[in-house]
Amino acid sequence: MAVKDYLRERFFPHLWCPGCGHGEVLGGMIRAIERLGLKKNDIVMVSGIGCSSRIVGYVDFHTLHTIHGRALAFATGVKLARPELTLIVPMGDGDALAIGGNHFIHAARRNIDITAIVMNNRIYGMTGGQFSPLSGINVSATTAPFKTIDKSFDIVELARAAGATFVARSTTYHAQHLSEVIEKAIRHKGFSVVEVLTQCPTYFGRKNRIGDAPEMVKWLKDHTTPVGSKAKQENPELIERGIFVDIEAPEYCEEYSKLVERARGGSR
Amino acid sequence: MAKPKLKRHLINRDWCKGCGICVELCPKHVLELDEQDKVSVVRPQDCICCRLCELRCPDFAIEVETEE
Amino acid sequence: MGKTVKFVQGNEACVEGALYAGLNFYAGYPITPSTEIAELLSLKLPPRGGKFIQMEDEIASLCAIIGASLTGCKVMTATSGPGFSLMQEALGYAVMAEIPCVIVDVQRGGPSTGIPTHVSQGDLNQARWGTHGDHAIITLTASNHQDVFAMTVEAFNLSETYRTPVILLFDEVVAHMREKLILPEPGELHTVERLKTSVKEGVDYHPYLPREDGRLPMSDFGGVHRYNVTGLVHDMWGFPSTEPRVVHGLLRHLVDKIENRAHELARFKEFHLEDADIVLISYGSSARSALHIVEERRRRGERLGLLELQTLWPFPGDVVRTRCARARAVVVVEMNMGQMVPWVKLAVERPDRVFLANRIDGVFITPADIHNILRIIQGRGV
Numbered sequence: 128m129a130v131k132d133y134l135r136e137r138f139f140p141h142l143w144c145p146g147c148g149h150g151e152v153l154g155g156m157i158r159a160i161e162r163l164g165l166k167k168n169d170i171v172m173v174s175g176i177g178c179s180s181r182i183v184g185y186v187d188f189h190t191l192h193t194i195h196g197r198a199l200a201f202a203t204g205v206k207l208a209r210p211e212l213t214l215i216v217p218m219g220d221g222d223a224l225a226i227g228g229n230h231f232i233h234a235a236r237r238n239i240d241i242t243a244i245v246m247n248n249r250i251y252g253m254t255g256g257q258f259s260p261l262s263g264i265n266v267s268a269t270t271a272p273f274k275t276i277d278k279s280f281d282i283v284e285l286a287r288a289a290g291a292t293f294v295a296r297s298t299t300y301h302a303q304h305l306s307e308v309i310e311k312a313i314r315h316k317g318f319s320v321v322e323v324l325t326q327c328p329t330y331f332g333r334k335n336r337i338g339d340a341p342e343m344v345k346w347l348k349d350h351t352t353p354v355g356s357k358a359k360q361e362n363p364e365l366i367e368r369g370i371f372v373d374i375e376a377p378e379y380c381e382e383y384s385k386l387v388e389r390a391r392g393g394s395r
Numbered sequence: 396m397a398k399p400k401l402k403r404h405l406i407n408r409d410w411c412k413g414c415g416i417c418v419e420l421c422p423k424h425v426l427e428l429d430e431q432d433k434v435s436v437v438r439p440q441d442c443i444c445c446r447l448c449e450l451r452c453p454d455f456a457i458e459v460e461t462e463e
Numbered sequence: 464m465g466k467t468v469k470f471v472q473g474n475e476a477c478v479e480g481a482l483y484a485g486l487n488f489y490a491g492y493p494i495t496p497s498t499e500i501a502e503l504l505s506l507k508l509p510p511r512g513g514k515f516i517q518m519e520d521e522i523a524s525l526c527a528i529i530g531a532s533l534t535g536c537k538v539m540t541a542t543s544g545p546g547f548s549l550m551q552e553a554l555g556y557a558v559m560a561e562i563p564c565v566i567v568d569v570q571r572g573g574p575s576t577g578i579p580t581h582v583s584q585g586d587l588n589q590a591r592w593g594t595h596g597d598h599a600i601i602t603l604t605a606s607n608h609q610d611v612f613a614m615t616v617e618a619f620n621l622s623e624t625y626r627t628p629v630i631l632l633f634d635e636v637v638a639h640m641r642e643k644l645i646l647p648e649p650g651e652l653h654t655v656e657r658l659k660t661s662v663k664e665g666v667d668y669h670p671y672l673p674r675e676d677g678r679l680p681m682s683d684f685g686g687v688h689r690y691n692v693t694g695l696v697h698d699m700w701g702f703p704s705t706e707p708r709v710v711h712g713l714l715r716h717l718v719d720k721i722e723n724r725a726h727e728l729a730r731f732k733e734f735h736l737e738d739a740d741i742v743l744i745s746y747g748s749s750a751r752s753a754l755h756i757v758e759e760r761r762r763r764g765e766r767l768g769l770l771e772l773q774t775l776w777p778f779p780g781d782v783v784r785t786r787c788a789r790a791r792a793v794v795v796v797e798m799n800m801g802q803m804v805p806w807v808k809l810a811v812e813r814p815d816r817v818f819l820a821n822r823i824d825g826v827f828i829t830p831a832d833i834h835n836i837l838r839i840i841q842g843r844g845v
Contacts, residue, residue, distance in 0.1 A: 130455065131455070134455070138702070139409075139410055139454075139455070140409060140410040140412065140454055140456075141454070143453065144412075145412035145413060145414040146412070146414030146415070146416060146453065147453055148453065149453065150452070150453025150454050150455070151450075151451055151452070151453045153453075154450065154452070154453070154455065155450075158450075167689060168685065168686065168687060168689065169685065171684050171685070173530070183691065184691060184693075184702060184703065187689055188689055189684040189685065189689050189690070190689070190690075190691045190692070191530065191533065191684070191691075191692050191693075192691065192692065192693035192694070192695065193526065193556065193694065194526075194552055194553065194556050194694055197522060197523070197526045197553065200518065200519075200522065200523035200524075200526035200527050200530075201526045201527065201529060201530040202530060203516070203518070203523070203527050203530065204488070204490060204516075204526065204527030204528055204529065204530025204531040204532075204538075205530040205531065205533065205534055205684060206530075207488075207514050207516055207527070207531065208488050208514060208530070208531035208534040208535075208536045209534040209684070209685050211685070212534075212684070212685050229519055229520065229523075230519065230523055233518070233519040233523070299451070300420075300451075302447060302450035302451045303450060306450070328414075339414075339415060340414045340415060340416050341414075341415050341416050341418070341419030341420060342419075344416055344419075344420060344451070345419070345420070383514070383516075386509055387509045387510075387512055389509075390509035390510040391509075391510050
């Protein structure tokens with residue numbers, strides 16, 4: 128099927144600003160799903176609140192647009208109730224790791240077969256450009272007129288430590304790579320995290336004078352490097368991209384069906 | 396694998412928001428924004444069908460069609 | 464073969480009622496005094512192939528059961544005051560997206576941490592107005608284990624019939640005391656199954672277009688109809704809309720589908736009301752003490768009566784009005800600072816004759832606590 132067959136075309140053009148990276152993450156996701164050959168009736172896409180979370184309105188799957196920060200908790204309910212469904216949970220950086228942080232680490236801890244896509248543009252876009260826990264220090268935003276003093280954390284390391292069994296990072300510059308890691312994340316059985324470094328030209332780009340959308344995408348090329356590359360040694364400032372964790376571990380719903388067997392077998 | 400030959404670029408002017416990502420990042424500078432800030436193909440002969448414009452477009456507004 | 468009789472806690476009566484109603488997905492978080500519900504379900508659900516999960520907090524618990532309900536499960540969570548406060552945003556989501564689910568709030572001493580192991584009925588108005596914005600809610604309660612069982616079944620039935628969350632507002636006394644429970648036979652109590660759409664695959668299914676009877680047939684996530692569910696104001700297909708006509712229509716629908724049926728939803732019990740000149744109105748465990756003093760005074764020829772409310776919201780104002788029409792005094796008996804009194808005053812002809820017999824110190828209200836008020840009403844002083 129063509130990409131457009133997965134979209135709810137009647138709602139296009141979509142609501143994201145010109146040059147916003149969310150549309151490209153949507154494209155990467157759709158192309159991954161197309162290559163995987165998944166059936167539309169088998170996919171449930173669950174999002175929270177924010178620019179990024181409006182993504183579910185544009186895809187022709189079972190879509191659940193929930194409340195800020197709680198997408199993974201809703202998705203856990205859907206997945207445990209019907210483990211055969213494919214759960215994909217696109218979220219914003221604040222959505223997933225500010226208000227949603229508690230549900231993020233626990234979904235990872237459980238290693239439940241859900242694919243979490245963190246669309247990290249380091250800003251709260253929907254509410255007009257406030258900094259987020261992923262903005263990092265020395266950044267300007269509508270709530271940081273004197274520059275931020277809030278350190279950000281490394282989503283990949285956080286996900287790894289919490290127990291996610293597939294963790295990757297890509298960017299909206301590396302469009303093919305982005306779609307491929309999303310494909311691997313969906314195929315992976317267990318909690319998968321894909322952090323996508325993406326651009327918000329309207330607020331983050333403007334407030335921090337990084338330039339227009341193409342400039343911001345180029346910035347992502349110049350400031351990232353493949354995992355374990357020599358360049359990282361020479362320039363620790365570079366952000367690594369690629370696959371950081373890809374291990375097999377007991378998946379929550381499968382362990383639950385074993386628990387049911389134990390319960391039925393009478394052995395505790 | 397034979398080099399893909401460009402048939403044409405399918406452009407959806409209603410969906411294109413003139414963000415310029417495809418124009419700036421096309422390795423062969425095939426594209427430009429017209430006076431209505433919509434993408435237009437100005438040097439089709441240079442197109443190598445890498446599809447980066449299609450993959451990077453946030454609005455699904457450009458598609459590369461190749462000869463089979 | 465005779466009926467199965469158990470000697471259980473109220474929490475277990477709730478669990479038995481939920482399983483009888485078809486519960487197959489529970490998500491919860493430990494909190495006194497409702498934890499036994501989670502413990503029992505962690506034991507009883509798996510052998511039946513049901514799903515039990517302990518989430519990271521109460522917010523996640525309610526969110527998880529909403530997700531599961533959308534796949535066709537009959538779902539429940541249980542908590543107490545502090546957890547119920549955390550659940551309010553998700554409760555509003557279930558109201559807006561019209562998702563059947565049952566939320567048990569076993570009330571304890573409040574506010575805040577309060578007295579976790581003692582009783583109160585202080586969450587009455589939170590059950591009605593805990594979440595923000597105009598909305599309607601169904602809230603049931605019970606004063607004994609047979610009724611806890613029946614009202615739990617009723618909660619599932621009403622949540623399916625009206626496609627809405629239903630709150631079971633129990634309290635620590637009923638929840639923790641042990642009492643006889645006669646287990647109804649399968650089929651003995653009416654149960655309502657999930658109304659599924661008959662729209663065929665490929666045909667346009669409207670998740671939010673009520674039928675003439677007002678019911679909204681559902682389609683399970685994973686089924687043949689793909690639609691959107693959101694907390695935003697939405698159109699009949701479930702997609703966001705801010706069109707005034709759509710907003711007005713949706714809010715009217717969400718409120719009217721419940722408030723217009725307040726009469727049908729009213730569950731209550733009557734004791735000696737036919738000729739009562741003093742009517743006690745009570746609910747939950749307080750109703751046990753109220754009934755005790757009514758029975759005791761009846762034996763001495765005093766014309767007392769008790770109206771025990773099992774439906775708290777929508778408030779059964781008509782029932783209160785008619786049952787108190789001849790009463791020269793009405794006494795609300797509850798363990799809070801009189802949260803039901805204003806609603807009773809609104810319903811009766813003589814609001815100035817409405818009195819409160821209450822207790823707020825965490826100790827279960829006794830007939831003696833009601834005795835003093837009666838003496839004042841009867842002009843005998845304390």
